Amino acid sequence: MATSAYPEIMHAVRDQEPLIQCLTNGVVMDITANVILAIGASPAMCDTSTEAGDFAQVASGVLINAGTPSNEQYAGMRAAVAGANEAGTPWVLDPVACGGLKERTRFQRSLIADKPHAIRGNASEIIALANLDENAGGGRGVDSADEAEAAIPAARNLAERTGGIVGISGATDIIVSQNRITKITSGHPLMQKVIGTGCSLGAVVAAYLSVGADPHDAVVAAHAHHSAAGAKAAETASAPGSYKLAWVDALYALTAEELDRYAQIEEA
Amino acid sequence: MATSAYPEIMHAVRDQEPLIQCLTNGVVMDITANVILAIGASPAMCDTSTEAGDFAQVASGVLINAGTPSNEQYAGMRAAVAGANEAGTPWVLDPVACGGLKERTRFQRSLIADKPHAIRGNASEIIALANLDENAGGGRGVDSADEAEAAIPAARNLAERTGGIVGISGATDIIVSQNRITKITSGHPLMQKVIGTGCSLGAVVAAYLSVGADPHDAVVAAHAHHSAAGAKAAETASAPGSYKLAWVDALYALTAEELDRYAQIEEA
């Protein structure tokens, strides 16, 4: 593993144009699809119970984000997970608002047994998902109250139970797998003022996992690309409408040199 | 009540970052969430029957907008209203396309008995919701055919039945409560060319109602902030794509001085 692996994975996504199936919440479908297109992949929001399982077998990667789940979408998510696991398709769990709401928390925790290839969430969501301490976590929707560092034990626990990679999003993102921890410092506070920046990251992780690189490296590269574009966007935009546009443009056009310049990546 | 109350409420929203639960239609979820973030609040689109009631008890404010309601979302809206009323959470009814479609009209009228803290709609929707004249109102979706002035009796009737505040949107917005009428002239015709400007206003009203100010003042301030940003945006943009961006930027950055300059507010 060398840091030069990251731009290579970014270019592999652009070359391979992986098809990413996103079972995600209604509020972020538009920005998620545009982000997936901007990074060079191809989105499909197929999420019904009758189609999601079949689609997961032809998709390159799958995102499960139960942000506004209807009963039909829950069934679709279970079908997609089953289809992905049968076909060996990498899939990502984004435990949106885990801990704050009973039904989705139960659903999200139940998916750990299905061994997601990656989990991506804020510190409070990762802590609530791991459920090591009943008193921890959630309650304020998708905003992260805890600090990323505090979620490392929960992330390590989840990595051990799933064999996958866990990304904790924060001012510094922390990527945790069974034997490795990597920290990425980048992004900009305005990312919090645009809906779907966090949710779209889960889809980007699915795309990066699909191109055959080392999974830990792939999750690091996904976070680095996503947040380096956020740092670059802040150079030309200072309010959320124009920032969103600049961020999508930056995701599309980011160079290997910019990835290196805007994202500080270090092994812990 | 002095006009200086309005910028104070705008700043209170930015300081308190209220959590606004939006049960709204799929077409405007993205822009509504981005508008809520831009004014300094925090959005959550939790709308399922199993979660919406619990969430309304922890939310700072709730929006009910039955623009594209599935049966599951109707159940979620009833649960959210019950939860909000139990917890004393202010909630807003946006009677989208009331009068034009039977099922939603029946649903929207039934919510009057639950006493929404505020109602926000176009003149035809307010008239149809009050149902004083069976022949009045609706039929063309969300566009307002009638003039705001003509809806004042209906708005007054709704204010009396609910004890809440009624906002009639138009070229001049009219805010009606039991003992007071306030008119706000601002905005720009290009707002009609961007989807969700009206629907997002309901969510902004919910945010403004949540910070502890006088409710009538809060609804006036919400309308003033929303439309003043629309007036400001028109200074730099003349087509809807760039106008939408400029409007979101203006919502985020609007100063007290600009609120005063771009919105003419008068008591009637």
Next chain:
Amino acid sequence: MATSAYPEIMHAVRDQEPLIQCLTNGVVMDITANVILAIGASPAMCDTSTEAGDFAQVASGVLINAGTPSNEQYAGMRAAVAGANEAGTPWVLDPVACGGLKERTRFQRSLIADKPHAIRGNASEIIALANLDENAGGGRGVDSADEAEAAIPAARNLAERTGGIVGISGATDIIVSQNRITKITSGHPLMQKVIGTGCSLGAVVAAYLSVGADPHDAVVAAHAHHSAAGAKAAETASAPGSYKLAWVDALYALTAEELDRYAQIEEA
């Protein structure tokens, strides 16, 4: 039919402001509504089984796009088609991802018997919808794998079975009816990097069909307006965030002279 018919139809849409009911997938609702507003029409996303049929009787045009269909939306689509046909409202079928997924393919093919006034899709979708060759078509979501030319026999078949107009989207769009084929060369590759450019075209076609012009001319004009704006946008934008904004602006402001300049239209 003269090419001067096309700007006239574009202006007729702006003058008549037709009300377009869009039963479409959640990911493109926002951009579809904004595109409909930008061309001067009025969108309504009414898609529930209890309301869609009534609404189709008052709408000027209807779009059916089963991109992320729930069971309730399927029922709404059937109700809308029945209502549209009863009232003589023109309606458009967009067979998203036809051929790649069993349930939607069955649903989309079943609608041919209801005789859509127009069908709009990529080559692979048109081929799969016509179902002339069981081995052809789909499997990669909404991206078009086949070339538009290869889909002409399938389009001709569909035109004969429905009596309607079939638009095949590609680098060159091909409009096929029983006795006429027209080709439109315009647009820009960046359109593929913005979600909903294709899906919104189906709604634009519905708007154009509603203003009383010759249906084949109307479908040509819809494609020409849509893609000429795409060509114009590429003059000022080179990445998808800014390109999307520029495209919406161009849809709104496109002149008759620009329609002629940016879109090459020829009869085959």
